[in-house]
Amino acid sequence: MKISKCFRGVRREAPSVSPPTELPPPEKALLPLRDGAGQALEPAAKPGQRVLRGEVVGVVQGSGEPVLLAPLSGTVEGIGSTCDPAGQPVPALILGSDGQDALATAGLPVPLAPGDLAQLKPAELLARAEALGMGLTPTCGPKKYTTHNGVEMVRGIKFLIIKAVDADPPVNPNQACLAGDPAALELGVAALAHLAGAEQVLLALPKDGAFPQIEETARGHRWEIRPVDPGHYPYALDHLLAHDLTGRMVATPDGDPRDMGVLTVGLANAWVLGRALASGRPADSRVVAVAGDVQKPQAFLARVGTPLQNLIAAAGGLVGEPGKVLVGGPMVGAAQYDLEAPVTAATPGIFVQAKAKLSAYREHPCINCGRCVQVCPVGLLPGDLSRLCEYGQPEVAAERDLFHCIECGCCAYVCPARRPLVQLLRLGKSELLAKRMAQ
Amino acid sequence: MNASLLTVSPSPHLLGSMTMRSMHVEIMLAMAPAALAGLYFFGVPALINLVAATLAAVVFEYLCVKLFKLPDRQGDLHAVVLGLTLGLILPPGGPIYLPIMGGLLAVGLAKMIFGGIGAYPMNPVLIAWAGLTISWPEQMKAFFLPCPGDGKWEIAETFLMKLRNDPEVITSTDLSALWAGLTPGEIGTTCTWAIIAGGIYLIVRGIINWRVPLGVFVGTLVMSQIALATDPSLMEMDLAGSLEGLRITWLHLGDGGLMFAAFFLATEPVSSPVTPKGTLLYGLGIGFLAVIIRTWGAAPGDGVYYAVLLMSTATPMFDRLRPAVLGKAQREW
Numbered sequence: 001m002k003i004s005k006c007f008r009g010v011r012r013e014a015p016s017v018s019p020p021t022e023l024p025p026p027e028k029a030l031l032p033l034r035d036g037a038g039q040a041l042e043p044a045a046k047p048g049q050r051v052l053r054g055e056v057v058g059v060v061q062g063s064g065e066p067v068l069l070a071p072l073s074g075t076v077e078g079i080g081s082t083c084d085p086a087g088q089p090v091p092a093l094i095l096g097s098d099g100q101d102a103l104a105t106a107g108l109p110v111p112l113a114p115g116d117l118a119q120l121k122p123a124e125l126l127a128r129a130e131a132l133g134m135g136l137t138p139t140c141g142p143k144k145y146t147t148h149n150g151v152e153m154v155r156g157i158k159f160l161i162i163k164a165v166d167a168d169p170p171v172n173p174n175q176a177c178l179a180g181d182p183a184a185l186e187l188g189v190a191a192l193a194h195l196a197g198a199e200q201v202l203l204a205l206p207k208d209g210a211f212p213q214i215e216e217t218a219r220g221h222r223w224e225i226r227p228v229d230p231g232h233y234p235y236a237l238d239h240l241l242a243h244d245l246t247g248r249m250v251a252t253p254d255g256d257p258r259d260m261g262v263l264t265v266g267l268a269n270a271w272v273l274g275r276a277l278a279s280g281r282p283a284d285s286r287v288v289a290v291a292g293d294v295q296k297p298q299a300f301l302a303r304v305g306t307p308l309q310n311l312i313a314a315a316g317g318l319v320g321e322p323g324k325v326l327v328g329g330p331m332v333g334a335a336q337y338d339l340e341a342p343v344t345a346a347t348p349g350i351f352v353q354a355k356a357k358l359s360a361y362r363e364h365p366c367i368n369c370g371r372c373v374q375v376c377p378v379g380l381l382p383g384d385l386s387r388l389c390e391y392g393q394p395e396v397a398a399e400r401d402l403f404h405c406i407e408c409g410c411c412a413y414v415c416p417a418r419r420p421l422v423q424l425l426r427l428g429k430s431e432l433l434a435k436r437m438a439q
Numbered sequence: 440m441n442a443s444l445l446t447v448s449p450s451p452h453l454l455g456s457m458t459m460r461s462m463h464v465e466i467m468l469a470m471a472p473a474a475l476a477g478l479y480f481f482g483v484p485a486l487i488n489l490v491a492a493t494l495a496a497v498v499f500e501y502l503c504v505k506l507f508k509l510p511d512r513q514g515d516l517h518a519v520v521l522g523l524t525l526g527l528i529l530p531p532g533g534p535i536y537l538p539i540m541g542g543l544l545a546v547g548l549a550k551m552i553f554g555g556i557g558a559y560p561m562n563p564v565l566i567a568w569a570g571l572t573i574s575w576p577e578q579m580k581a582f583f584l585p586c587p588g589d590g591k592w593e594i595a596e597t598f599l600m601k602l603r604n605d606p607e608v609i610t611s612t613d614l615s616a617l618w619a620g621l622t623p624g625e626i627g628t629t630c631t632w633a634i635i636a637g638g639i640y641l642i643v644r645g646i647i648n649w650r651v652p653l654g655v656f657v658g659t660l661v662m663s664q665i666a667l668a669t670d671p672s673l674m675e676m677d678l679a680g681s682l683e684g685l686r687i688t689w690l691h692l693g694d695g696g697l698m699f700a701a702f703f704l705a706t707e708p709v710s711s712p713v714t715p716k717g718t719l720l721y722g723l724g725i726g727f728l729a730v731i732i733r734t735w736g737a738a739p740g741d742g743v744y745y746a747v748l749l750m751s752t753a754t755p756m757f758d759r760l761r762p763a764v765l766g767k768a769q770r771e772w
Contacts, residue, residue: 007645010455087447243765252766324446335447351452358446359454364512365557367459370648370713379762381713401764409451414645416462417557423449 029305054104069133071284111280160198168329171349176299188274289349320354372411382411389428459515469637476630480585481531489526495542496522527627532581582623638702647706658726717757
């Protein structure tokens with residue numbers, strides 16, 4: 001390891017590992033009518049209609065692909081509104097539970113035995129995951145490129161990285177799954193390796209834990225175990241982890257590790273996939289960690305559509321006066337104003353801050369100490385860029401690689417002058433983008 | 440639960456524990472071993488100098504803030520650090536107006552006129568030191584022999600001053616005593632081991648960049664060996680290339696303010712560069728210039744301070760040596 005990496009990033013406490021607890025389905029589920037890629041969905045069930053768990057209730061506008069499954073059985077109450085993690089309003093389907101949690105009888109695939117995996121074609125496996133409501137195609141499916149003469153091509157995946165470390169500790173869905181059911185984990189990882197066609201599977205495990213069962217499984221499948229420091233933020237972000245483990249550099253800001261033949265998937269998602277494939281039940285639960293100022297920080301297996309406040313209540317409620325509730329961790333999480341907002345497929349967890357622990361920024365001049373340069377994981381000069389953005393020169397900042405900033409927030413974390421560094425960088429980016437759009 | 444309003448703000452939602460104030464407290468902690476060694480070696484005169492310099496810096500900062508109606512940032516303790524650092528590089532035997540004038544020069548001339556913390560181009564402590572050295576060269580040479588038995592302070596020459604006239608000190612000096620601080624010199628710069636202990640603390644805490652001291656040491660090593668091989672009076676010693684020749688490097692590192700400058704003056708945040716390559720080159724430049732000025736310069740005082748002043752003027756240039764950006768294609772088509 002290079003000496004400079006010791007000083008890069010920030011050290012966060014790696015939380016202890018406990019298996020996720022299953023939460024009962026909520027009384028009312030809110031299902032945002034927008035998929036992970038931001039495409040609008042249209043409801044496939046009318047208000048008042050009775051639906052069973054696993055029935056299709058939402059399809060992609062235009063193509064009609066069934067992507068939204070009912071996470072519980074009950075009645076469609078209508079279309080309301082909720083907010084996405086960034087705080088923007090989204091139309092949402094409101095589903096009231098009938099308390100029976102009855103499973104749909106048709107449309108779901110049969111349970112998959114681990115031995116049958118090899119007989120399925122990757123495309124069939126992908127279709128099966130889609131039918132279970134596990135929208136893998138945009139993130140794990142083949143990414144298409146068009147060559148200059150118009151031929152469509154797909155790049156092969158050489159490495160599949162399974163992350164058992166979390167991007168933003170102490171919100172730790174992936175690490176919590178290490179203590180989960182090993183058979184489902186094995187099936188999930190094997191299925192991902194099969195559908196991606198990965199030549200090598202790398203398991204990024206926390207470096208100072210002992211996971212005998214997982215190591216045993218990994219030996220059986222010839223998966224490689226790579227120890228990673230779970231508390232070294234932000235080195236568990238997809239493209240930084242891909243760079244560390246494979247040496248392949250993903251282009252920022254719009255690159256994808258798949259461009260370099262690397263696919264990174266969180267262990268939590270692999271586990272959910274494995275559970276769904278093995279049981280033939282819809283993959284409508286997600287591992288959601290609740291951390292911070294709650295009585296009992298822990299990970300839950302919660303149905304999609306569960307309101308955030310149910311999670312906080314299940315974790316024993318708040319400690320102290322409520323300050324912030326974040327979707328995601330303390331470094332990159334998005335602050336929420338509405339605790340009715342639902343858990344979605346992309347929610348890693350929530351972090352709660354008591355009012356007394358909120359931090360404040362100040363109007364202090366930069367003292368050029370260079371701590372932000374020492375910690376920046378991508379090698380920018382955040383202090384310099386922030387001054388340029390603050391004084392209305394984002395063009396100059398863009399020449400100095402402003403757009404390669406990954407907004408991890410390490411610079412603002414370490415700044416002794418408490419300057420809002422990453423916020424100024426974001427401001428510069430948005431100002432410049434707005435200017436370019438106007439031209 | 441919904442009755443209470445939640446706070447909404449952009450990420451990150453956590454801040455590290457370091458503030459300007461705590462950073463300055465840590466810098467003072469790191470200087471404490473050197474200051475205590477100075478007090479042990481030079482007793483009451485050293486104490487008077489340290490207290491006077493610190494008080495002067497704090498008082499002049501207060502006056503500047505009041506007179507010029509500047510934003511009040513005295514709570515960050517920067518003036519205390521400036522005063523203490525200045526006190527540590529003053530000779531113990533100087534008159535009382537040296538630390539007081541030094542505080543005025545550091546805070547009034549070098550810091551506040553340029554716009555306060557974050558804005559000055561060169562280390563205020565060194566500007567003050569240079570001002571004092573040029574104004575009162577004789578008083579700035581009032582170095583005492585450490586720890587006299589009978590309490591009578593005796594003015595003596597430092598080894599660097601002797602080295603100019605008599606290269607024989609390279610072989611005759613007791614290096615372990617020199618590094619331990621048993622030598623005439625400035626209050627806080629004689630005990631090299633104490634300075635190194637404080638410097639390592641700052642590096643581990645991520646307050647100073649390890650590349651600066653490393654650069655200074657390498658620069659000093661290379662340039663002192665070049666001096667040994669090229670300077671006519673040093674060539675007479677016929678030490679170039681031998682293991683004995685390394686003694687001149689240890690002498691340069693151990694005597695005068697070089698070690699103190701490497702850890703506490705060259706790394707002063709505002710006037711030093713921030714890029715990895717830049718900091719290394721900056722350190723190397725200081726090492727080179729320090730030995731050049733010490734060996735062939737005619738200016739009064741220790742050459743390393745001039746070296747830091749000169750190199751900090753080049754800081755904007757070093758900050759252009761930006762590191763490679765992860766995620767940026769090496770070649771753009």
